[in-house]
Amino acid sequence: MYLGCFERIVAQTVADLGGPSDWALPYWNYNAGPASRKLPAAFTQSQLPDGSANALLEANRDNGNNGQPFLGAGGLNPKPAFKETQFAAGAGVSGFGGPITNFRHGGGPFGTLENQPHNHVHVDIGGLMSDPDTAALDPIFWLHHANIDRLWEAWLNTNPPHNNPPNSNWLSFKFDLHDAKGKAVKLKANDILKTKLAPFYYQYDDISVPADAKGVTARVVPRGAGIMEEQPIPEMVGASTGPAKLASQTQTLAVKLFPVSGPHLRKLGIAGAPFRKAYLHVENVRGQGPPASYDIYLNAPEGASEPPEKFYVGTAATFGLRRASIGNERHAGSGLHFTFDVTDVVNTLKSEERWNPEELRVTFVPSRKPSGGSEIEVGRVSLYYR
Amino acid sequence: VSQKLPSTPALDKLRRLAMAHPEWWMLLFSATAWFFLLRSGASCCALPSAWPPWNGKQAGGTALLDWFIMVVAMMLPLMVIPVRVTAFRSLWRRRHCAMATFLCGYVGIWMAAGVLSLVLLAFLREFQTHAHWLTAAVFLVAAAWQITALKRRCAAACHLTRPLAPVGWRAQRDCFCFGAEHGFYCVGNCGVLMLAAMLSPLHRTMMVLATLLLAYERYRARPHERGIPSMLGLLALAHLF
Numbered sequence: 001m002y003l004g005c006f007e008r009i010v011a012q013t014v015a016d017l018g019g020p021s022d023w024a025l026p027y028w029n030y031n032a033g034p035a036s037r038k039l040p041a042a043f044t045q046s047q048l049p050d051g052s053a054n055a056l057l058e059a060n061r062d063n064g065n066n067g068q069p070f071l072g073a074g075g076l077n078p079k080p081a082f083k084e085t086q087f088a089a090g091a092g093v094s095g096f097g098g099p100i101t102n103f104r105h106g107g108g109p110f111g112t113l114e115n116q117p118h119n120h121v122h123v124d125i126g127g128l129m130s131d132p133d134t135a136a137l138d139p140i141f142w143l144h145h146a147n148i149d150r151l152w153e154a155w156l157n158t159n160p161p162h163n164n165p166p167n168s169n170w171l172s173f174k175f176d177l178h179d180a181k182g183k184a185v186k187l188k189a190n191d192i193l194k195t196k197l198a199p200f201y202y203q204y205d206d207i208s209v210p211a212d213a214k215g216v217t218a219r220v221v222p223r224g225a226g227i228m229e230e231q232p233i234p235e236m237v238g239a240s241t242g243p244a245k246l247a248s249q250t251q252t253l254a255v256k257l258f259p260v261s262g263p264h265l266r267k268l269g270i271a272g273a274p275f276r277k278a279y280l281h282v283e284n285v286r287g288q289g290p291p292a293s294y295d296i297y298l299n300a301p302e303g304a305s306e307p308p309e310k311f312y313v314g315t316a317a318t319f320g321l322r323r324a325s326i327g328n329e330r331h332a333g334s335g336l337h338f339t340f341d342v343t344d345v346v347n348t349l350k351s352e353e354r355w356n357p358e359e360l361r362v363t364f365v366p367s368r369k370p371s372g373g374s375e376i377e378v379g380r381v382s383l384y385y386r
Numbered sequence: 387v388s389q390k391l392p393s394t395p396a397l398d399k400l401r402r403l404a405m406a407h408p409e410w411w412m413l414l415f416s417a418t419a420w421f422f423l424l425r426s427g428a429s430c431c432a433l434p435s436a437w438p439p440w441n442g443k444q445a446g447g448t449a450l451l452d453w454f455i456m457v458v459a460m461m462l463p464l465m466v467i468p469v470r471v472t473a474f475r476s477l478w479r480r481r482h483c484a485m486a487t488f489l490c491g492y493v494g495i496w497m498a499a500g501v502l503s504l505v506l507l508a509f510l511r512e513f514q515t516h517a518h519w520l521t522a523a524v525f526l527v528a529a530a531w532q533i534t535a536l537k538r539r540c541a542a543a544c545h546l547t548r549p550l551a552p553v554g555w556r557a558q559r560d561c562f563c564f565g566a567e568h569g570f571y572c573v574g575n576c577g578v579l580m581l582a583a584m585l586s587p588l589h590r591t592m593m594v595l596a597t598l599l600l601a602y603e604r605y606r607a608r609p610h611e612r613g614i615p616s617m618l619g620l621l622a623l624a625h626l627f
Binding site for chain 1: 544553
């Protein structure tokens, strides 16, 4: 929505300055192979052909200005998001877009797409992009978000298709924006969901599932089922005790596990697998300084600097850490909250007899190390079944 | 357990609803408190005819009991989200214990605020002949408080979460502290309005209005909503006529 309004404002300005009348905001597709994991050339050149300074170059980026690929492949992979069958899932589950909340600015659980690749790209580029308060000042922000919007459209158009929430609170909530001439307007989600129609009239050239995310098991979701309702009630079956600081070295936290005690999951009981889905929650991640990213593994072999892929559950990129950690007029200060679908990894661990029913070891491997002045603390790591 | 209980589609649905909404008993408590607050010919447990408490006929203990009923009636419906967070962040077998511990911390802070309110009322007793003016002034203070940065800080903190240990005394401590934290910020967020509703000669009506306003603010309002301070200003005016 805000991208559409931004695009119209810029397009109007371009036209007013005598430029083309059909200017449109491009997207940055970083899921098109290793060579695409670098900043587009227009954003790294120091000068324009006429010798003037390139306004698209933001000099204080931590990475990417040398024109070389730099984005880490793990956190860039949109596969976890494409595994989601619901846009807005129930308690304890992230869903593609995020859990249902009241109007709020952040700090709570993310949607899967927002965590990966969205947050990951912000943290990897660094500089202005590493903080939500300044990110939009780096011009690459707009191309990154145009791609996130494109991935959303790709998720909707999978076969079988996924759906947006039918919930009227979501569809009808009004946002304050500006039109091409800077006049204040109110827009609601329902106004812009059909991208080919008014007010923005745009069509993506490619909304196929990214190669990294192919192979996700498709499941038919009934129309109008954008919000999960009649699913097993999630049950917490294990949690760590006490907060733990994350450093620039690999660190493993112990999560004590307990037997399933809720009647709902016991009724589902299948020997050895009393759940349909398993989720890992990394709760109340607080800190200060520039953000960092951590690849997370379950019961990974000890001593391995880079554990095998089969133990990998996802990447936690702490974009927004500083803001989410400060209690003020807009934020409670509870920190960030990550949710990962770990069903496949837990099943793998069980099949390989690497599963300990009393303890889970969760390993954090820094994929973008915290820089000087960074302090990151995990409040709790917990495991949920549903 | 479920196999021993009678099973019909309606009962199964009810059980599922209770499992999905473990906070149901908290809302039942609140509804019961509203019953005592609103019924006519109230006993000492309801707001007595001697209310507002500055007429000097109430013992401190009775006034505190009334305050407790007010808190349970008006404030617990605002605690649905943090209480659910407490339940779902706890092991299934101790969900209700965790919620009860949270509420002990939460209501405990409100009771401390109640003692302070009653001390304040004791000082204000000499103004009881000007009850309307005083109530209007407190509503005005509530309206002004609504647009302060400190109030917005308290409102934001109502979405606070914290890590909870899974078992043992640490789990109890964490749930209690979580509730107390919410109580602290909730007093900051709602305390002045509670006081205004309590002082009003139309206190029952004002309590209903205040609860609706607070519930709207908690669950529906956007930040910097202008409607709520305006509404409180109108309520202040209403007490002058």
